[in-house]
Structure formats: C-alpha cells, structure tokens
Amino acid sequence: MYHVITAGKMNQVIDEVQLQRKAFSRQPARAVLVDFRPPMDSGTCLNMVQALTDTLMLACNLTGSVRIPLFSLITLGLYPEALYPLQSINGNRVKLLGALRELKVLCSSTLPVSSRSCLSEGIDEALIQLRRQQSLNNSSNSNTSSQLEITIVTAISSSTVAHQLSSLSNCPTLECVKRIQVLCVHEGERMLSSEQEDELNLLGEDHSELLASLLDILPIENDVLSFQSVFQCWLHDCNMDSEHLCLLLPAATDGDEVTVRCDLYERILDPVLLPTSLSSHYLLTSLLDHTMETTKQQPLLATGHTQHVPRHKLRAVSLIASGGVCESVLYGMVRQPLLLCPSHPLYPH
Structure with a gap:
C-alpha cells in the first residue's frame, strides 16, 4: 500500500518561506x-x-x-x-x-x-x-x-x-x-x-x-x-549546496517533529520555457481562476537568467492512501509537478 502525505491545505501549503537560493547555479x-x-x-x-x-x-x-x-x-x-x-x-x-x-x-x-x-x-x-x-x-x-x-x-x-x-x-x-x-x-x-x-x-x-x-x-x-x-x-538542478525544501513530519511518540531535507526534481518541463510563439499564449486548463491568471501573467525568462527561488518548509498534516488521490490534484491544478528526494538523513528539528 502506497501512501501520500498531504502538506497543509491547497491555499496554505507553504508553512514558512526562508532564504532564497539560486537555481541551476552549480551546473557542471x-x-x-x-x-x-x-x-x-x-x-x-x-x-x-x-x-x-x-x-x-x-x-x-x-x-x-x-x-x-x-x-x-x-x-x-x-x-x-x-x-x-x-x-x-x-x-x-x-x-x-x-x-x-x-x-x-x-x-x-x-x-x-x-x-x-x-x-x-x-x-x-x-x-x-x-x-x-x-x-x-x-x-x-x-x-x-x-x-x-x-x-x-x-x-x-x-x-x-x-x-x-x-x-x-x-x-x-x-x-x-x-x-x-x-x-x-x-x-x-x-x-x-x-x-x-x-x-x-x-x-x-x-x-x-x-x-x-x-x-x-x-x-x-x-x-x-x-x-x-x-x-x-x-x-535537473544540480545545486546541492543547500536543501531545496524541508518536510516536517510529526514525531511517532511524544517529542520533537522530524525534518526531512529534500531536493526537488522536475518531472515535466514547463512549456513556457520553450521559445515558441505558443509559449507566450500557453494557458493551463484549470478550475482555479487564480491559477490561470498566474499562468497568463508569468513573464518569459531570458536565456541565462538566474532564477532565485525560495526555500520552503512543508508540514505534514495527514496521511492518505495513494488510491484516494485524484490525478487532477497532481497534474491538473499544478502546472509543474516536482519529485521530492531526501538529501540528508532524518534528524530532530
């Protein structure tokens, strides 16, 4: 049985935003x-x-x-x-x-x-x-x-x-x-x-x-x-100088919660990165109006542009069976699904 950890609510996924990091700054x-x-x-x-x-x-x-x-x-x-x-x-x-x-x-x-x-x-x-x-x-x-x-x-x-x-x-x-x-x-x-x-x-x-x-x-x-x-x-982004994301898990017993440092890997390239005439008109079909507006207003990045992205913390709030997750949650409302891989062993927060 596979399980999915849900982190907060859809409109409150980001629990804390820390310092930013430079994406793709250490490509070999x-x-x-x-x-x-x-x-x-x-x-x-x-x-x-x-x-x-x-x-x-x-x-x-x-x-x-x-x-x-x-x-x-x-x-x-x-x-x-x-x-x-x-x-x-x-x-x-x-x-x-x-x-x-x-x-x-x-x-x-x-x-x-x-x-x-x-x-x-x-x-x-x-x-x-x-x-x-x-x-x-x-x-x-x-x-x-x-x-x-x-x-x-x-x-x-x-x-x-x-x-x-x-x-x-x-x-x-x-x-x-x-x-x-x-x-x-x-x-x-x-x-x-x-x-x-x-x-x-x-x-x-x-x-x-x-x-x-x-x-x-x-x-x-x-x-x-x-x-x-x-x-x-x-x-993929090869900059591993710092974690890309921290996942906070509740402790099994009474005590401090456990932090898992994770690296993020793209599973689907964002179509707006393709320099075609269609990329500027790319629209994500979604039931959420704010998602569509964000997609339409996102500017195209020039080649060589350094991306500064925040380091987030997500707190796990529940555990559900993978069969109970609709694919539209992973690929419908989210334009660019990411894979989380632990970058360091578990340690107390």
Missing part, C-alpha cells in the same frame, strides 16, 4: 566519451546519438537558466578525438549538429580501434579542455563551471572498465571531476553478474577513495528511451 560541464571498441555496434551507437541529439537540442532551445553550461563530445578509437571541444551549446547549434552528424557517420562505418584502452587518455583530454576553458574565462572575467561530469558510453564489461580506469587513481586533476558515469550497454542477457559486482566493490579497496567515490557504473538497455532517461537528468 558535461563531457561524453564514446568507446567504439567491440562489442559496440552501429545500432547501439545510433540509439545513443538519437537520445543525445534530442536532449541537447532541447537544452539549446530552453529559455531561463542554462542547464548545460559547457559540453564536449569525444570519440575513443585509435586515440581520443574531440568532435565538439568543450564549449557552450547555446549559440553553437549549427556546430553542435555538425558534430552529432559526424558521430552518426562514424557509427555507421567501420572505425579502427586500438587494441589497448584509451579511456584514461580520453578523460585526460576532457580535463585539459576544462582547464583551457577556465583559463579563457578567467582572462575575460567570465563565470565557468568549476566541475566536470564525464559520461562514458561503452559495450565493454563493467569490471573491465573499472580495471582500466584504475590508472587514474593517482591523477591530481580528478579533484575538479564531479562524477565519472560509465554506461555499460547490454542486450538484456548481458547483465551485471555478482562476480562483476564483487570486482567493482574491490575498486575502493585497491585504489584511491577519490576514484571509488567518483566512479558510477550503470548497466543500461540498448534502446533510445534508456539513453534518454540518463541524458535528460542533465537538465
């Missing part, structure tokens, strides 16, 4: 490394390119805060080759599409690959590009991402990838890396075995704790939707 730079070593095939590559294109084109056309400040696309064949060196995607749509088309051509052709792994060289190349961008922006007094998140797409087994990345243990430049996410593509039957999981667990014992904390190996199905589910997470 993104680098995608495509490993062409067998058993990577053209079908897998084309699925990945389609999902990557959809996500990047959506990010290019969103107004408001920049979701992907810097992006790089690197192929790993005989050596690392940057199809799209680390730079902004806003204003570079034509150049970005050209790089994606070139990647699509490489996917359909027989690309010579090295007998040895060049994963480490590819990561080094991405870090060099980040330092170059930081140097350029420092000279022009511009803000740039201080962290880099690397995504590796490969068909090699997860245990092999973990072993090949162990050479990065002593790399001092890993301090500016937020995460190294490895997407290990499988066809359904090539799942992560228990032996491979045990070998991955040994990574933290045999190598540096820093590398073990950065490495995130994710088995993924070979289809466009699976790739999209990973790439679209780039559009």
Whole structure:
C-alpha cells in the first residue's frame, strides 16, 4: 500500500518561506566519451546519438537558466578525438549538429580501434579542455563551471572498465571531476553478474577513495528511451549546496517533529520555457481562476537568467492512501509537478 502525505491545505501549503537560493547555479560541464571498441555496434551507437541529439537540442532551445553550461563530445578509437571541444551549446547549434552528424557517420562505418584502452587518455583530454576553458574565462572575467561530469558510453564489461580506469587513481586533476558515469550497454542477457559486482566493490579497496567515490557504473538497455532517461537528468538542478525544501513530519511518540531535507526534481518541463510563439499564449486548463491568471501573467525568462527561488518548509498534516488521490490534484491544478528526494538523513528539528 502506497501512501501520500498531504502538506497543509491547497491555499496554505507553504508553512514558512526562508532564504532564497539560486537555481541551476552549480551546473557542471558535461563531457561524453564514446568507446567504439567491440562489442559496440552501429545500432547501439545510433540509439545513443538519437537520445543525445534530442536532449541537447532541447537544452539549446530552453529559455531561463542554462542547464548545460559547457559540453564536449569525444570519440575513443585509435586515440581520443574531440568532435565538439568543450564549449557552450547555446549559440553553437549549427556546430553542435555538425558534430552529432559526424558521430552518426562514424557509427555507421567501420572505425579502427586500438587494441589497448584509451579511456584514461580520453578523460585526460576532457580535463585539459576544462582547464583551457577556465583559463579563457578567467582572462575575460567570465563565470565557468568549476566541475566536470564525464559520461562514458561503452559495450565493454563493467569490471573491465573499472580495471582500466584504475590508472587514474593517482591523477591530481580528478579533484575538479564531479562524477565519472560509465554506461555499460547490454542486450538484456548481458547483465551485471555478482562476480562483476564483487570486482567493482574491490575498486575502493585497491585504489584511491577519490576514484571509488567518483566512479558510477550503470548497466543500461540498448534502446533510445534508456539513453534518454540518463541524458535528460542533465537538465535537473544540480545545486546541492543547500536543501531545496524541508518536510516536517510529526514525531511517532511524544517529542520533537522530524525534518526531512529534500531536493526537488522536475518531472515535466514547463512549456513556457520553450521559445515558441505558443509559449507566450500557453494557458493551463484549470478550475482555479487564480491559477490561470498566474499562468497568463508569468513573464518569459531570458536565456541565462538566474532564477532565485525560495526555500520552503512543508508540514505534514495527514496521511492518505495513494488510491484516494485524484490525478487532477497532481497534474491538473499544478502546472509543474516536482519529485521530492531526501538529501540528508532524518534528524530532530
């Protein structure tokens, strides 16, 4: 049985508004490394390119805060080759599409690959590009991402990838890396075995704790939707310097109520962020007149605009079965439903 916690009344949901926070102010730079070593095939590559294109084109056309400040696309064949060196995607749509088309051509052709792994060289190349961008922006007094998140797409087994990345243990430049996410593509039957999981667990014992904390190996199905589910997470707000929302729960026994610090994640992008002629006329069909008025009067945000949003506190007032909640409450009167995920353990208020 699933339950839904209701927080206050519809017109009194916000119990307390604290200091504001800057949304999307800590978005990391993104680098995608495509490993062409067998058993990577053209079908897998084309699925990945389609999902990557959809996500990047959506990010290019969103107004408001920049979701992907810097992006790089690197192929790993005989050596690392940057199809799209680390730079902004806003204003570079034509150049970005050209790089994606070139990647699509490489996917359909027989690309010579090295007998040895060049994963480490590819990561080094991405870090060099980040330092170059930081140097350029420092000279022009511009803000740039201080962290880099690397995504590796490969068909090699997860245990092999973990072993090949162990050479990065002593790399001092890993301090500016937020995460190294490895997407290990499988066809359904090539799942992560228990032996491979045990070998991955040994990574933290045999190598540096820093590398073990950065490495995130994710088995993924070979289809466009699976790739999209990973790439679209780039559009979430990555600023975790402070909690997005506090949920106050009543104590089980006599005592202080319990506070759950939560982060907010969008489940549906607000259509007013799309720079189309329809966005300025977007109306939310709702039974609440004030909701419709708020929607019509909301101004469009310019690209790069910094959003200041309040940090709210919600107090739980009742617990009801999920079957007793009409979907119109979640998706009818609320234009942009958000997912709450605990960011810290429970602690007394």
